[in-house]
Amino acid sequence: DSGVTQTPKHLITATGQRVTLRCSPRSGDLSVYWYQQSLDQGLQFLIHYYNGEERAKGNILERFSAQQFPDLHSELNLSSLELGDSALYFCASSLNTGELFFGEGSRLTVL
Amino acid sequence: GNSVTQMEGPVTLSEEAFLTINCTYTATGYPSLFWYVQYPGEGLQLLLKATKADDKGSNKGFEATYRKETTSFHLEKGSVQVSDSAVYFCALRLHTGFQKLVFGTGTRLLVSP
Numbered sequence: 001d002s003g004v005t006q007t008p009k010h011l012i013t014a015t016g017q018r019v020t021l022r023c024s025p026r027s028g029d030l031s032v033y034w035y036q037q038s039l040d041q042g043l044q045f046l047i048h049y050y051n052g053e054e055r056a057k058g059n060i061l062e063r064f065s066a067q068q069f070p071d072l073h074s075e076l077n078l079s080s081l082e083l084g085d086s087a088l089y090f091c092a093s094s095l096n097t098g099e100l101f102f103g104e105g106s107r108l109t110v111l
Numbered sequence: 112g113n114s115v116t117q118m119e120g121p122v123t124l125s126e127e128a129f130l131t132i133n134c135t136y137t138a139t140g141y142p143s144l145f146w147y148v149q150y151p152g153e154g155l156q157l158l159l160k161a162t163k164a165d166d167k168g169s170n171k172g173f174e175a176t177y178r179k180e181t182t183s184f185h186l187e188k189g190s191v192q193v194s195d196s197a198v199y200f201c202a203l204r205l206h207t208g209f210q211k212l213v214f215g216t217g218t219r220l221l222v223s224p
Binding site: 004042099100 | 147153155160212214215216217
């Protein structure tokens with residue numbers, strides 16, 4: 001158990017819909033990272049938050065957004081969903097320069 | 112830019128065989144290097160790491176040595192087990208700026224009895 005909690009574990013929705021994925025980092029970790037894992041793209045970095053502030057953006061679509069709340073949990077919002085958005089979405093947390101600890105992921109299926 | 116290249120899988124071995132999974136990197140600066148493992152249906156777990164040249168990371172019988180001269184961080188294990196079947200990701204992380212992990216594409220290892 002990494003200490004990072006992601007919900008929901010599985011989510012099935014239709015094209016055009018909007019979903020929110022939630023991540024609770026390990027206790028004390030200030031950084032939250034979101035990654036997308038798909039069969040054809042591998043692990044892609046989406047976005048990084050540190051103590052509530054966005055620090056870096058990777059290959060994140062404009063239809064996607066995220067935030068980190070004062071209690072340090074984070075949400076990834078995916079809107080106008082397309083078939084190609086079907087993937088595993090991972091959240092990871094870290095303290096500062098330490099290793100990243102990953103949650104078990106949220107598997108999104110868009111039909 | 113910064114990138115990681117891993118050998119393509121799947122790698123199929125019999126139990127007790129020797130394992131090597133190649134990983135090379137390109138980075139501006141001197142990164143820390145990592146191997147993560149993803150067992151079926153689970154998230155990624157850190158397997159081992161090395162933070163500077165010539166460091167050797169080791170864990171659960173796996174080893175990897177940070178080779179600056181060849182920009183490599185190959186993963187090895189002397190005798191694999193069926194339970195080692197998983198996807199292995201090589202990754203780098205720079206010491207400056209935000210500490211994003213850059214992953215390779217992953218290598219699937221299948222070990223048969």
